[in-house]
Amino acid sequence: MHEEWVETPVGRARVDWFPAAHHRATLVLGHGTATGVEAADLQALAHALPARGVTVALVTQPYRIEHNPSVADPASLDRAWAAVWARITAVTSPGPVIAGGRSAGSQVVCRTAKELGAAAALVLAYPVRGPGSPGELASVTLPTLVVQGGRDPFGTAAELPALPGHMTVVEIPRADHMFLASSDSASRGNLEAVVTSVAVWLDAVLGTAGGQR
Template identity: 50%
Template sequence: MTPRTAVTTETVGTDAGTARVTWHRAGRGARLVLAVGHGAGGGIEARDLTALAAELPAHGVTVALVEQPWRVAGKKVAPAPKTLDTGWRGLWPALAAPGLPVISGGRSAGARVACRTATELGARAVLALSFPLHPPGRPEKSRADELLGAGVPTLVVQGGNDPFGRPGEFPECGRGRATGVPPGVRLRGNAGARAGDGRAYELVEVPYGDHGFAVPGRAGITQREAVAVITDAVVRWAGSLA
């Protein structure tokens, strides 16, 4: 049984408006902070974000669920990427306040924000959930440069049927498997990249999952099992960073 987690909420002023952080704290054994932002079409109630907040504190990772200012203000449409980045930068001092290394993360549009700002903010690593590699049906509009430019160790968790980019569409790593990468986990990135050098990244596939990691009833995996793929992968990966 997962221990009860202390949950607190704080508001943070940024140049893009007032943001909100819901903390799920790991307690005295905390080794890392995982800060995760939502996508352009939803909030922190997404199934992957709530699952991580429930599971990771028991493994020494404090989870900070971040609501961007536009969401806190009740707006229906996300602003331009530049404004999202401004909000994330303004939040960063609060995320770093516990004095622990911070994994910068997010789902969909939030993953893009994390990748674009990781190096300048001093993130320990990036967690990209449902990274929107391209708009649906438009593979020529690739955003791979954002992912490959994160500059820190990166884990991508992607649904097998994500219309914003299926796992097989992501750039391959030119060096193949690197030492220490578990079976079933793909190492990808720029040609010549090695695990941990900031240019390679790990990619974990959630079988049959769509952009929200929902799996159809006919899939050979239950919804609970699909979510477990996500949490198990992040627990393993975060443990390698601590």
């Protein structure tokens, strides 16, 4: 892993790179509001996917770096994400670039993925009950995987709006908003299920993406 700092219109962002030895694609992941890129699901994906040919870039928003809540609003999050996305797509190896995020980070993805030219969208723990907008999620026109915890207080898979056919929904039954459970072993099982679901979906997406960016 190595880190890179990126200047954005609202402050400096950090990218933690987890490069794949045999690169097929890049997955860019953003964090939520309660935790940063140390969130267990993001870390699990960052450590597991490079072995499957997917370079992972974990993006820390400027408001967390600079402890500045004034740039934690949706417009600022989107502006910072767009600046980091431009840097990542300029320097990463050839291949599809997929936009992903958890909770508030997944909302950024829903708002920006199409415009930024993402090949697909990964939505983890979308906060449909709370700050999230069902219409915002349903409006994504790219191939999309939505992964929800079955015990997520911000919304389970059953509470999602009707979604179009290009969206795949996976529920992790015993998982909360962080995909954790009441025991360490159950939490490990949840995170393994998240990784497996994402890996299977990525294989399907990359099989149709043509390997071009």
